[in-house]
Amino acid sequence: MNTLIDFDIPSRLDIVEAAERIRPYIHHTPVLQCEQFNDLFQANILFKCENFQKAGAFKSRGAVNAVFSLTQDEIDRGVCTHSSGNHAQAMARAAALRKCKAYIVMPETSPKVKVNAVKHYGGMITFCKPTLEARERTLQEIRQKTGAIEIHPYNNLKIITAQASAARELFLEYNDLDMILTPVGGGGLLSGTALAAKYFSSHTKVIACEPAGADDAYRSFHDQKFYPSLNPKTIADGLLTSLGSYTFPLILEYVDTIVKVQEDSIIHAMKLIWERMKIIVEPSAAVTLAAILEKQIDTKGMKIALILSGGNVDLNKLPWS
């Protein structure tokens, strides 16, 4: 056990309880296969389609769990977060379900489609300059003014235990997976997946994939030393963030390895999924197939699950056009 774990590790029961709590409000997403990919990689590849999840990404699991774990007093104060992406939509939706105010700080450069989605769910947006510093300062002002409860997008055990539910669904349906692959950004999905593998699978390896242009988790894992994400450059806009004080220790302890992939592989993988599977995934969701395309992982004869983390894409601005 690494010494960074100075908190209670979420238990098997915590994950089961989170899954039960969110069940009425999220999709049990389908698992798809594509014969062409199986042939191409001589493997049995399962795609867990969180792009079909409510609000278009796995983030709905964590957001619902965090919001529905609050007391009525806390709910009366509202919730707040800063996010330019899927967590913002997921939080706005979860808050609406619990009839609670959601204050969302978004950088003024956020894509219109994401801003509209937050508005669609009734989230109250405050725009700020597109820097981490401005986002945090604006959020703090809102917190002070409203007393709203902050829900961090990933460094929060309620979030992590709920993100684990996606992998748990997989393990309950397939008890013979050799590997499970997820993207890694802040590490909420990855640490949750690793916990699910620990509790609900016998021998499944947990492998994370990260863009080379935002490889802070890769370096942190292999050097066993935390590096923040500084000036990340990748099309995978969901994977720009640093690991957190919960996610990094859990990843160090329970993840088998992290690999990194090139930008052109991410775009190629994303386009392949669109073309062959006829489903829409965002760049962040394509890093796992990119790792297989790059032969970063030996797939031959293996049964492998890939978590397609989300499908929120600006259709007017595709990476190959």
Next chain:
Amino acid sequence: MNTLIDFDIPSRLDIVEAAERIRPYIHHTPVLQCEQFNDLFQANILFKCENFQKAGAFKSRGAVNAVFSLTQDEIDRGVCTHSSGNHAQAMARAAALRKCKAYIVMPETSPKVKVNAVKHYGGMITFCKPTLEARERTLQEIRQKTGAIEIHPYNNLKIITAQASAARELFLEYNDLDMILTPVGGGGLLSGTALAAKYFSSHTKVIACEPAGADDAYRSFHDQKFYPSLNPKTIADGLLTSLGSYTFPLILEYVDTIVKVQEDSIIHAMKLIWERMKIIVEPSAAVTLAAILEKQIDTKGMKIALILSGGNVDLNKLPWS
């Protein structure tokens, strides 16, 4: 019974037999729903996802049935067709499954992605000028040279009975559909769907949707008089063709109505399906939702199935970019 029906109408058993024949080689495609569309249209809308069908379109059903109905002598001669679209891929694939040669005549302007798909399945392509006259002449030359059996993309009873299997799957799963909507081009899917409704549903209305820029079926149906498709102009490239001597009489007899939709509605509907459902459909598949968007059909309180006919799109050339 209209006097144009001078052939044996495919029977219930013909459709069941076709469904059995093709079953090992095609997908029983999923039916998806989208809460946002249900709310928006105050209806229960089911999407039959033939975009997830083998080779990306319902055409695989007909092609497999036609090829697998041939005798070994016929198979030894090979099959041929002209098509710039989904029928070409479906025929190449069906022929490969039966280890039979497939001669495909394609206009030299065919999108590269479609040409590559035909090659992928081992189809032998002959390019020609992009006119119906050149396509038919080139096909005739191939037929004379090789003795290959021509499989027409829609005006063929083996094709029609197999296209009926998509709607039959729907009716077996949902016995309370008020309406079923399909696109109409040459009328293979539509006439098959109408036959399936006649045999496998009690009261489901069959409604076809056609682009206003290629409204020959609309006019033929309402005037009860065959008009060929002359200079069609629409982004729905699967719906450019004329009705045939089998499809037109069946449509006249068994279809409830045909509506037409504008180009901008087709593009809007297509984009909505991509954005909200995270699935890829081609423009031709979006004409049914376009008709609902245009309020051509009163959906309120209805249970409606839409056949999403295909998902083959050139991702480098999207209609909204």
